[in-house]
Structure formats: structure tokens, C-alpha cells
Amino acid sequence: MKLPCLKAHANFIAIKNQIIRMKKLILFVFVSLSSGMALFAQKSYQYLVNLNDTKNDKLSVTLITPKIEKSTGIFAFPKIIPGTYSISDYGNFITNIKAMDAKGGALKINQLNENQWKIATPEKLYKITYEVEDIFDTEKKHQIYPMAATNIEKNNIVVHTPGIFGYIDGASKLPFEVTFEKPANFYGSTSLKPVSTTQTKDVFKLANVDELYDSPIMYGIPDTTSVKVGNCQVLVSVYSPNKAFQSKDIASWLSKLLDASKSYLGGKLPADRYAFLFYFRDLKDKHAFPPGVGGALEHTTSSFYYLPELPAAQLKNTIVDISSHEFFHIITPLTIASKEVKEFNFNKAILSKHLWLYEGTTEYTAHHVQVKYGLNTVQEFLNKLSDKITTSRTEFNDTLAFTTMSKMAATTYEKEYNNVYQKGALISACLDIYLLHLSDGKYGLKDLTHDLGVRFGKKRYFNDDELFDEIADLTYPEVKDFLVKYVAGSAPIPYDYYFGLAGVKFTPYAEHKVISLGGINIVLNKNNQFAVGAQSQMNEFGKKLGYKIGDEIYAFNGVAITPTTMNTIIDSIKQHSKEGDPLTVQIGRKNANGQLEKLTLSSPLLKVPVIDKNKLELMPKPSEKALLVQKAWLTTSSSDVSTIETPQAKAEDVASIDAIVKALYHVISGPAGERDWKRFNSLFLPEGTMGIAAKNTDGSIKFKSFTPETYQKNNSPLFTRLGFYEEEIGRTLSDYGTIAQVQSAYQYRFEKDAPVKERGVNLITLVKSQGRWWIANIVWQGETKDNPLPSSLLKKIMSTP
Secondary structure, three states: OOOOOOOOOOOOOOHHHHHHHHOOOOOOOOOEOOOOOOOOOOOOEEEEEEOOOOHHHEEEEEEEOOOOOOOOOEEEOOOOOOOOOOOOOHHHHEEEEEEEOOOOOEEOEEEOOOOEEEEOOHHHOOEEEEEEEOOOOOOOOOOOOHHHOOEEOOOEEEEOHHHOOOEEOOOOOOOEEEEEEOOOOOEEEOOOOOOEEOOOEEEEEEOOHHHHOOOOEEEEOOOEEEEEEOOEEEEEEEEOOOOOOOHHHHHHHHHHHHHHHHHHOOOOOOOOEEEEEEEEEOOOOOOOOOOOOOEEEEOOOEEEEEEEOOOHHHHHHHHHHHHHHHHHHHOOOOOOOEHHHHOOOOOOOOOOOOHHHHHHHHHHHHHHHHHHOOOOOHHHHHHHHHHHHHHHHHHOOOOOOHHHHHHOOOOOOHHHHHHHHOHHHHHHHHHHHHHHHHOOOOOOHHHHHHHHHHHHOOOOOEOHHHHHHHHHHHOOHHHHHHHHHHOOOOOOOOHHHHHHOOOEEEEEEEEEEEEOOOOOOEEEOOOOOEEEOOOOOOOHHHHHHOOOOOOEEEEEOOEEOOOOOHHHHHHHHHHHOOOOOEEEEEEEEEOOOOOEEEEEEEEEOOEEEEEEEEEEEEOOOOOHHHHHHHHHHHOOOHHHHOOOOOOOOOHHHOOOHHHHHHHHHHHHOEOOOOOOHHHHHHOEEEEEEEEEEEEOOOOOEEEEEEOHHHHHHHHHHHHHHOOEEEEEEEEEEEEEOOEEEEEEEEEEEOOOOOOOOEEEEEEEEEEEEOOEEEEEEEEEEEOEOOEOOOOOOOOOOOOOO
């Protein structure tokens, strides 16, 4: 049990920040039309796309048009789509467009601008044909985000509909029928239900262009996993050209998040079907986007992800974070939104003032659900908010009114847009705390968004200028004052006050000393080797050790680093070393002739000063009211927690105190490889907790509490890489009726016959209920020279009932 809660270091690759900053909303689908259509006037669009014919990264598209009566005869593609807050001009990728009458005669068609074509005699229009160019590897300059772009290649076709399907101006509310003719081994991953499907053809029907643009499809050789989460059937579909990622693994990563989301939303997910579509880019492929850029786009019942194909362990936490963000867009703005969003103008940038609600609340909720249900620790959650404060105040204009920025996010304030994921989330965090403060912990932001959803729902919208009044009507007048001052106004948020309401201390600036490996930025070079990056800001120790920019790094203290082990190795050195301990670094460095030479750098470790900016941490002694708010904000009631399903335990594991203690040691011990986490979790009460009393760098003892789910998340990568063998070496028991406490001495090693690495004590609280024993809590502390294991504990273990 003794593994510390490991916190991944992402300094060796900036992918997470790039992903967060590139995230945008977008809505897509692919349309088509079956061949041999009857020649008659119709009231719907009928599209046909043949996926078997993808010459030169292009698709040929055929549209049988609806009968045009009062239309202006303009055929259009989107200039901008909901949530991207950026001009896309999809029409730039449409070529060879032709218009015909029912007899096949050509009609005159003229291009008006990047996205619109004028048909001279619209009353005669029957059919339009054109070609669509692949955006992923185009050489044209464009501003389209990768998670909103099309891909047309042999093994994968990404159908983002705004880039493939047009509509006739004035007739966007008519229904669409979309037919895909496909290779026999292709599967179309989507949340849509086809009206008909065969091995070689799929047909979809959609109510209007909004639904069409809200339904992405990814075609290819299937790697899919489907799981049931409460009322919702969830599809996870993956395209990973080098098989670095598999759908079953990502589905397992997301399972606890979805369970927590279900509980967070009151026990029921707001959709019966949902699809996570993941495209992983082979790093060797040349795409039309900056290197390392990735992102995700949300839709009503699906989300699409464009990510670099890095080692799975390197992206796991990022995938969970951004999946959480995109999933919670189901609430805002896909349920709660203004007229500007729900009656979107695809050809003119008319944006809403309330990005703080659409993106900010979603970003905050994505992190909040993880701390509420134990997927992140409290300090991990506070660290995320702290980073957002620093980024918001150093990289963006903190006095620019958020409503003003939102309205002009696609134009004047385009460079300020990414603050929605920083200050936007902080607005929501402070609003949540303030609501809980005003209501004595009974009503928070989650309740507010629920009530707004009831008031407006998917088919209604609010007026931008009336939202603050609507919120005040549902809550308190003070909340409108908060929104007027800090969202519509230019005043910076006083974080010390609002976080203080929840017993959280805000420290703008503090300095302390820590063990450092040199302050280097570790990146992957063009040879896919870890190296000292050009952005490194070496500290005193890094300069003393002798790093140089470009040095390839192979090992620390003789332990080779890989993408899956580097974080753990660095963490271990920082946590378990003291000043003066030796550090060796095996590197490769080019000599004067350009040849790579292997060298070893060495120096005693130093503690270097580190500056904490905008630090958030729990107060040691908050007021009674602040403690009430803190509990409501950061924890969940036992009744809520119990909605998360506990796996069925083996009867023999929980039949007695002796059995459950032995099962606990056994399930986490063994050679390198995945542990049986279902068995592990089956031992605990749904509201069960864990904790560790560990030394700080200054020698003081600090207690950290977390859930079994967090223990699994943090330690699973280490178990996969290393063997871990923990055994009980002594036990005392104190029991009364259906409760018991076991004081269990332990020792562990990383190989079965290796020297013991550490000894200590597990304090295990047990309860008997429903005819079996459960673990209610485990806390542990390692043995030290000043605090050796008592001899009275080191005695023969007696079987207990």
C-alpha cells in the first residue's frame, strides 16, 4: 500500500497546455445520397458520398437538392461554426462545383466569396456535385482547428460535416438524408443511429443543418469499445496508426470519470448515447497544423479528439481531463445557451457574451467532478486552479471585461480567447463557492446549471442581456452583483476573499527550497530521444552539473528513462533524496565533428529556491462557516458516493478479518503488470478512504487523504513498470461487535527476493455489514530511525475471525 500518490510531470512535453489552449467547440457530420434517385421535386436534401473513391485525398459529393421556391439560390458552406470563435472558411476546400437541372443540363453558378455560390436559375436546380479536399494534409493556408478538420486517407476518413456538406441559404431547416457507400471492412463510429446499414452502405437522416453539423463520424477499420454507464450507451472509438492506443484501454480510463459524472449529475446522464472519437496523429505524418498541437471538439452527444500519437502513459491524464471537459459541454452550451448559439449564423460572426458560462463553467466542472468523486486529490484540484490564476494574470488582460472579450473573441480579442479556460474556470469556481456560502452549503453552481437547464432546456434560449437577471431570480441578488462586477466589469477577482470563504488560503507569492534536477525542460528530439530543450531555464544546480542544450538524456543514477518511467524516476529522486546525495546523469552530446559521444555528468544534489505564485492550500483552522462551505464544495455525501458501483467481492476475500487483510496485501503484490483493480475496489466501502503520513522536504510530517480510485490512478503506472511485493510481518487486533481495527506491520520490496525497501504500519479500520467485512479506511506511515516499529507488533500473525 506504500506507494506514494504519484503526480505526473509534464515538463518534458507541452502537449497538455497546447491541447487546453486549442480546445474549441465545433459540430460536424458527413452527408450523402444514394444513386439512381427518382427525378421529382422534394422537400429534403439527399446527399451521397462514396468512400470507396478517395483519389488524391479528395471525395466526390453529390447532392439532390430540395425544391427551391423563395430561396435566393445561394449554396453555402460555413464561415464560422458554434464555439470555435474563429473564422474557418470551409468553402476554400470545395472545388469543381457544378449545378444541374433535372435533365442533367448545366446551370450557371458563380462564386460570390470563399463560402457562397450563386445559382443563376435556382427554380431549375435539381443536383449539385463538387469535390472536397482533405484539410489534414493540405498545403493551403487556413485557420481551421485540427479537431474541426476533414481527413481523407486509405485507412481513415474523418467526417467533420461543415467541411463536406453545404446547404441552400434560406432552406437550412429542411431535413437531410445522408448516404455513405463504404469499403466492406469500414465502420462508421458516431452517436447517430443509421436508419439503414449494410456491410457497404450507411444511411442517416437528420432534422436540419444544425443536427447535421452536430454529428461527427469517423470511418475506418474498427477499434471500438462500448460500455453501459447507467442509462447511457457509451462508444469509444480509436484510430491509432501505430497501435499506441486501444479503445478498451481508453474506455477503462474513462469509466470512473463517467460513473462520477453520472453521480455528479444526479444519478442519470443527460443522453442515452454518447461517442468519444479519438484520432491519433502519427508523428511522422506531415499535417497542416503546428507540431504538437492537439485538441477536442464537443457535440451534443459526441466529442472528437485530435492528439499526437505519443506513448499512452504520457497522455493518459490529459485524455481524461479533456474528455471530462468535452463531455460536460452537454450542459453548457448544448443545453443552456443564448439565441446567438442556438440560432447560429454560420456566415457571420455573431457571438454570445457568455463564454464564461459555456467554456469556463465546463472547464471548471470537468476538474470539480474529479475532486468531488476522488479521481483527484484536493491539493491536485487546487493546484490546477492556482495554475489558472497565474496563466490568466501573466498571459492575458485581467481587467478586460469578460463579456466584451466574448462578443469579439473571433475578431478584436482573438488573442484573449484562451483565457476562457483560465479566468473563465476561475469565475465559475468563485461563483460556486459564493453560492455555497450564501446558501450555507445547500446550493452551488451545479444546482444553478441544473435549474437553468430546467428553465431553458435544449429547445429554448435566453437573451444575452437578461442572463444575470435570470440567475439572480434563481439565486440571490448578491450573485448578480458578483457577475456585474467581475464578469461584465473590469475589476480583477479578489481570489483571497472568495477562496477564503471555503477555508482555502491564497498566497500570491512565496519562496522555498527543493531538491532539483537542474531546472531543465526535457523534450523529445527529432530522433525521439529525451533531450534538454531549448526552452530550459537552468538553475544553479543545472549549471553546476553541466547540462547543455540539445544533450540527449538516457538515465538518472543508472536507471534508464523511458516515456512510461521518466516521471516516476524523477519523482522518486526528488522525494527520497536529500541535499548532498550524489546524482549521475548519462547523456549523449555531439562533439566538434558532430558525432554523438556518451558522457556521465555528476554532482551532489542541491536544494534550489522555488517560487510559488498564486498558491492555494487548505487553511489549518478555518472558521466553522468556511469549513461547512469547504465540505460542501470539495466532498460528497455518503449517499452520493454510494451511487458509484462497487465491484462484487469474492466471498472468500471478505468472509473474515484475516481474509480481507490477506486479500488486501495479495491484490497489490506481484511482478510488473496490471493489478486486479476490480478485486482491490471490491474490498472497500463505496465511501472508503485511504491516507498516508509522509515526510515533507523540511522533515515535518504531513497527512494526505485520498480515495481507492485515486490510489489506483496514481500507482497503476508504477505497478505496470515494476514488480511490487508487500507482506505482513506482524499484527494486532482490536474489535467490538461489527467493527474492528487492525494494526498491521508491513515490509515491501520491488523484486520477490530483493532486499526490503521499507517497513511501516498500516492502520486498517473494518466494518461488518451485509454479511461481509469491508475496509472503511486505511492509513499508513513508514518506519524511520527516530520511529522504529515496536517489538510488540512484530510477532506471529494469528488468524482472526
